[in-house]
Amino acid sequence: MLTEIIIQKPTIEYHAEENTIGIGETTPRLSWKILAAPADFSQHAYEIQIDRENGFARTKSTRRFSTFTDQQILVSWPDEDLCSRERFSVSVRVFNGSDWSNWSEPTFAEVGLVAKEEWQGIMICSPIPVDRFIHGEVSLIRKEFMLSGEVLSARLYTTAHGLFDAEINGVPVSTDILKPGWTSYNLRLRYLTNDVTSLLKGSSANVLGFWLSDGWYKGRFGFLGGRTNIFGDKAGLFAQLEVTYTDGRQEVISTDLSWKFSNGPITFSGLYDGEHYDQSLEKFNWSAPYYDDTAWVNAKSKEFDAGLLVAPDGPLVQCTDVLRPVSMTKHSPNRTLYDFGQNFSGRVQILVRGAAGDEVVLRHAEVLQNGEIYMRPLREADATDKYKIAFQGSEHSWEPKFTIHGFRYVEVETIGENCELLDLIGKVYHTDMQRTGYFSCSDPMLNKLFENVVWSMRSNFVDLPTDCPQRDERLGWTGDIQVFGSSAAFLYDVRGILSSWLKDLALEQKEYGNVPWYVPYVPGAPWPLAEAGNVWGDVATITPWELYQLYDDIGFIERQYLSAKAWIEKVLADFLDEELIVSKGVQLADWLEPEPISSAPEAQLTDPSLVATAYTLKSLKIISQMSTLLGLAEEHARYSTQYDAVLSSFRRKYFHAGGVCSNPTQTAYSLAIVFELVEEIHILTAGDELASLVRRNAGKIGTGFAGTLVVLDALTLTEHEAEAFMLIQCRECPSWLYQIDMGGTTVWERWDSMLPDGTVNPNMMTSFNHYALGAVIKWLYQSVGGVKIIKPGYKEFLISPLIGGGLTNASTQLDTPYGKVECKWDIKNDSFDMDVHVPVGTTAKVELPDNTILTLSHGHHSLSCRV
Ligand code: BGC
Secondary structure: OEOOOEEOOOEEOOEOHHHOEEEOOOOOOEEOOEEEOOOOOOOOEEEEEEEEEEOOOOEEEEEEEEEEOOOOOOEOOOOOOOOOOOEEEEEEEEEOOOOEEOOOOOEEEEEOOOOHHHOOOOEEEOOOOOOOOOOOOEEEEEEEEEOOOOEEEEEEEEEEEOEEEEEEOOEEOOOOEOEOOOOOOOOOEEOEEEEOHHHOOOOOEEEEEEEEEOHHHHOOEOOOOOEOOOOOOOOEEEEEEEEEEOOOOEEEEEOOOOOEEEEOOEEEEEOOOEEEEEHHHOOOOOOOOOOOOOOOEEOEEEOOOHHHEEOOOOOOEEEEEEEOOOEEEEEEOOEEEEEEEEEEEEEEEEEEEOOOOOEEEEEEEOEEEOOEEEOHHHOOOOOEEEEEOOOOOOOEEEOOOOOOEEEEEEEEEEEOOOOEEEEEEEEEEEEOOOEOEEEEEOOHHHHHHHHHHHHHHHHHEEOEEOOOOOOOOOOOEHHHHHHHHHHHHHHEOOHHHHHHHHHHHHHHHHHHOOOOOEOOOOOOOOOOHHHEOOOOOOHHHHHHHHHHHHHOOOHHHHHHHHHHHHHHHHHHHHHEOOOOOEOOOEOOOOOOOOOOOOOOOOOOOOOHHHHHHHHHHHHHHHHHHHHHHOOOHHHHHHHHHHHHHHHHHHHHHHOOEOOEOOOOOHHHHHHHHHOOOOOHHHHHHHHHHHHHHHHHOOOOOOOOHHHHOOHHHHHHHOOOHHHHHHHHHOOOOOOHHHHHHOOOOOOOOOOOOEOOOOOEOOOOOOOOOOOHHHHHHHHHHHHHOOEEEEEHHHOEEEEOOOOOOOOOEEEEEEEEOOEEEEEEEEEEOOEEEEEEEEOOOOEEEEEOOOOOEEEEOOEEEEEEEEO
16 A cells, blocks of 8 residues: 555546535546655556435445546546436545555535426516616515424525525525626526525524625626616526425425515615615514515516526635725815725725714725825726615624725715714625745845736636726626736636636627627627627637646637637638738737827737737637647648648738848737747847847837737747846836836736826726736746746646846746646855755656756755856
8 A cells, every 4th residue: 555645635627625516517527636655656547436425316326436547637527427416525546556545535526406407496586667777776585484394404506687695594695795606697697506504494484585686687887888787677586495304305495476575775786886785774684584574575587598507617706805904094074095005806894883874985996196086997887885874873894795896995985973984894805716826036026016916817807807897897808818818827726717708708609700809798899799809809719728738628628619610710701811911800909009109009019910910820720739639630731721821921921021020019029939920040030129129118018918928938939038037127117017116006907007197097998907918927937937837737847947137036836737836946146046846747847047957756856056
């Protein structure tokens, strides 16, 4: 027996251990990490033990399955398909060719409801007629029922058209918010499963209570004032409580016309506008038994297709941090400004006291101008919460339920002579992903940049990847995540959130005939949907490909291949011209390039056709690689031929003079170098040209969305490390560090969202929290940190730190699918010392600064050389 081997509990698909009740997969793939093993260990085989228990059918089984392979990431489910409600546990052990290890601890999970027939109830809505144009209403819903025995277990399955929050007998069912999240509701609707056994009282009366708000479904959302009723004109609730008694009987209570509706204390709630609460309208004990609900009205049914229901792919939105104000400034006796010191997505929880009718008003903003909160960049998002007090004297704690804001500052106004704010905290909310990647180095400014990017990611991964968290937008813009995807996957485990979003993307793409500008699509986009162009649409190829590489998950390719292919075919058919240059469609290209200084964000020095053609080439290369992986030889041949043809015309048009570009910009050179579009013999010339552009610009950045991700890589690949550091350490406007000198705590949308004189850029799009330009952290952890992937899932990786920029140390950590990769290096005098950790199951290729090359197997390694 190999007792020195430690295997972590297996993981099931993308589900963290605490989220394995109600999974949607009936043949879930399994992965495990081997945390420790002797130096000569390698996995030759694995054995999985699966214990199954089907509560409803009352069957139990234990089976073992062994396979000879070194695979340990997302291995196929070896048993028969699971069915709804089935509980199971899996443990694993591994074989080194002569001995077996101990078994890992088991991981438990339970399947949700996977067949349409499992759903018994109807969707219900309020019978009270509402004007179509009114939005922001929040209903209370209650159902009282008797349980006729001791409860062994109970599950609550819930979804909504709108947002819901559930309570049982007055106790909240879960702490996650904005449920069931945002998907393309007419194509896929998420339901959630909760273990509510401990909340029910056996042999007595019980109450299911729900709050229901409009949310993304019906509330105001989108551009230029937005629209209401985007997915439907009435919010609805669909719930099913399943109780198993200790004597084996089962009972199901599901939404029907006997459930009752009332209005409650939330008088308005909107995602953009905030929430208003009136304490005088509270219904004391409404979700507990014996409450008199005779004045409540019976539900009406609402059309609903249970066939659209899907279980979550990953975690939900949770409070992940609590911030306290770092300063307060009294602007008048009843108006105080609080600074949380950090821009974030979330809301404020207050503790107040006052007289009946007193009110507290909270206004949220990202920035100040002339010392006051500056709300203009929010456009038509009010971002204002209001709490009205009814009960004199006592202290009341309140936090809104169905809204969320992007802010750093809150201005609190107290209305009423005795109205007092006793305390307040900032609660940070986003999808509760597992953190995986860290980076720091000896330059505090670069560390601050890295942290700002982390905060921009946190602020914008709120159920789906959005552009910004604060203004009247907050949409799943495709271009933003396309450029930021691999950085996001370094920082957090994004498989759940992005697989869900990509599924919506594929479905909407089919529905609309093109990859929408943003997903879910909301009418009112500034440009025609059929014309949505490259960089944005290329998310359909690039993001699944990157996720496959980073997580060794072929599932991303299998699920997204048709979407990737449809995107490429759209570009070839509609955007490619006779010269084989992508000059058609709406090409936002190097969006927000800093020059020419103009209010038009699409104005740029780089030819949009150059950017679009370069991206088309990248996508063509990816689709041909994807088709090879899937064994589609004919498609591979078709796309490789297309690639060669478009590449020739790209070179003819833009690089007819060898390595010198006819449209010489930082972005043009960077794309051509990194996407390998210039002939190899000309690459160094192109690099020299790029480096001289950077020097001529005194290290100021010249790229927008398309070029920012690649400019530092292009310089590094062509041996211009000095210019790469010049760019990233520049402090003049525009640059990354300029934003930090101006007080930024997140990454900005425009390089100069705040102008050098401290005023906010007067243009319309001036978010202070957009992650796209933060994609530069990829260069920090890959080049300065030195950790680069070679084989999918980091099965093989490169450790090759880049020395320069005056840095004397750097530390990079990444929790890969195999376990922790670590690289810490520092330079003292002329000695370079490096500590590396290589996880079991992987190998590292190391290149030291003195050009020594080594291959390391798992374990800790300390290395040194002279520099
Ligand atoms: C968004 C962007 C997005 C862009 C595209 C903006 O309003 O905030 O991040 O990619 O529009 O046009």
